[in-house]
Amino acid sequence: MSGGPVGPGVRAGVLALQGDFEAHATVLASVGAEPSEVRVPADLLGIDALVVPGGESTTMMLGVEREGLAGPMRDFHASGRPIFGTCAGMIILDREHLGLLDVVTRRNAFGRQVHSFESDVDMGLEGGPLRAVFIRAPWVEEAGPGVEVLAEVDGHPVAVREGSITAIAFHPELEGDDRLHRDFVEEAARAKAGASGR
Amino acid sequence: MRDEATFRVKAGLAEMLKGGVIMDVVDAEQARIAEAAGACAVMALERVPSDIRRDGGVARMSDPEMIRGIQEAVTIPVMAKARIGHFAEAQVLEALEVDYIDESEVLTPADEANHIDKWPYKVPFVCGATNLGEALRRISEGAAMIRSKGEAGTGDIVEAVRHLRTINGEIKRLSTLDDAELATAAKEHRAPFELVQAVAREGRLPVVLFCAGGIATPADASLVMQLGAEGVFVGSGIFKSEDPERRGAAIVEATTHYADPERVLSASDGLGQAMDSLEASKLAEGEVLSARGW
Numbered sequence: 001m002s003g004g005p006v007g008p009g010v011r012a013g014v015l016a017l018q019g020d021f022e023a024h025a026t027v028l029a030s031v032g033a034e035p036s037e038v039r040v041p042a043d044l045l046g047i048d049a050l051v052v053p054g055g056e057s058t059t060m061m062l063g064v065e066r067e068g069l070a071g072p073m074r075d076f077h078a079s080g081r082p083i084f085g086t087c088a089g090m091i092i093l094d095r096e097h098l099g100l101l102d103v104v105t106r107r108n109a110f111g112r113q114v115h116s117f118e119s120d121v122d123m124g125l126e127g128g129p130l131r132a133v134f135i136r137a138p139w140v141e142e143a144g145p146g147v148e149v150l151a152e153v154d155g156h157p158v159a160v161r162e163g164s165i166t167a168i169a170f171h172p173e174l175e176g177d178d179r180l181h182r183d184f185v186e187e188a189a190r191a192k193a194g195a196s197g198r
Numbered sequence: 199m200r201d202e203a204t205f206r207v208k209a210g211l212a213e214m215l216k217g218g219v220i221m222d223v224v225d226a227e228q229a230r231i232a233e234a235a236g237a238c239a240v241m242a243l244e245r246v247p248s249d250i251r252r253d254g255g256v257a258r259m260s261d262p263e264m265i266r267g268i269q270e271a272v273t274i275p276v277m278a279k280a281r282i283g284h285f286a287e288a289q290v291l292e293a294l295e296v297d298y299i300d301e302s303e304v305l306t307p308a309d310e311a312n313h314i315d316k317w318p319y320k321v322p323f324v325c326g327a328t329n330l331g332e333a334l335r336r337i338s339e340g341a342a343m344i345r346s347k348g349e350a351g352t353g354d355i356v357e358a359v360r361h362l363r364t365i366n367g368e369i370k371r372l373s374t375l376d377d378a379e380l381a382t383a384a385k386e387h388r389a390p391f392e393l394v395q396a397v398a399r400e401g402r403l404p405v406v407l408f409c410a411g412g413i414a415t416p417a418d419a420s421l422v423m424q425l426g427a428e429g430v431f432v433g434s435g436i437f438k439s440e441d442p443e444r445r446g447a448a449i450v451e452a453t454t455h456y457a458d459p460e461r462v463l464s465a466s467d468g469l470g471q472a473m474d475s476l477e478a479s480k481l482a483e484g485e486v487l488s489a490r491g492w
Contacts, residue, residue: 017454018238020213039454054214056238056274063236063454088214107273113211113297114320117202135210136275136297174210 005032010188013038013047017063019055019088023173031178033185041072049082049188052089054171057107061092070098081191082164084184090167091138101165102144109139121170123151123159125179132170139169205342208322211297212343212406215239215429219450222246222433225264226271235446239275242268247304247351248434248473251485257305259287262294282491283309292321299323303490304350316340326410328361328488330368331387337405338390344403347488348411351434353475355412357488358422362409366426372398411488414472416452416465423456440470
């Protein structure tokens, strides 16, 4: 799946403490955004959108604490700029971690690595279902009233949206399907145009 | 519709480990310390490599009860080692549902002619390599992650540097060759032509490449990351040092900020004694672990 670039001038940061941040940066660049790596609070300045990638959520959360990134990430969210979390990213955005997304996630919900899998997930996207890769993936155990469920697997939400945050339990950055990144960058471009128009 | 254990799923877990530190642990207590220090996974084994060297004798797969204790103690992935060619140990580790199997030269090889056929397993495998051909042979057998071998249990980084530079230098060279030359290169590397072609095209291995064997300090981690490792394994380097909690966290920090000397500096401050070390070049022939496997 691909088309022309959608986000010229959109600067998309990827949290780069640990995990598959390079894979996200590659897809973001391929859809026309300018990716950058976020390791310290100063890296959040001047970016229009933030990806919280897959990785080990415990490791990433310890890194967020070590770098003092929790407050700056909350401020980033409060500014209305979009955030996209995948897998571990969904976990650390939840109520029990950064508290930006009104859900409780269940870690390793599908089991250990031998139970990791690929499956078709229908998010109502143009072009049909995604072939989604679930790796020691979480699901959403509990969601607040403002949270929209975008897709489920085995009766559990694996893709949700609340305000400017989209969070999913799988890995489009490894799937060769750039539709979700494309939507994300388009959203960032709109948010940016809206903010500068005010 | 739903497919478990595809190669994408197996290699995908290694993608999630990138930029992280995988620490050797021998019990649940060490596993908890490793997790709290920021390890992205732990390697469960009965003796760290420096103790295997000291004790001698046959080094085997660990006691499943010990591995289970570690699985119950932490939520990060738990890896475990099987002997080279010992597919029955690998079957046991799969039944135990470890997250990754390391077919490792640190244990005493069980087969002098054949590595494990890794394709039939649902659990992914990581294997060691000293050069590109060795890495590609392991990948052709089904390995979903490669680590440069280094020389485990020494605290001497020189072999890790040699192996990383060799692998990445050989990858660079492939990208300058045409198809006829690549066919010759495939023979020289004793690796499948299709894999050699893919490496030449992409300029990298088709799976994640970590570095192992000899990392003892934050600066060691920074060094190998700058040389192209995508993450590090630390064996004896943490729990054989004076202050494992601090050294573990410091190596994690230096792996994240490997390109920032100021951060590697602050991570290196006041860590106490590193592990007791051995100079790799002074090892007797039979003591060189990286020569195991082919």
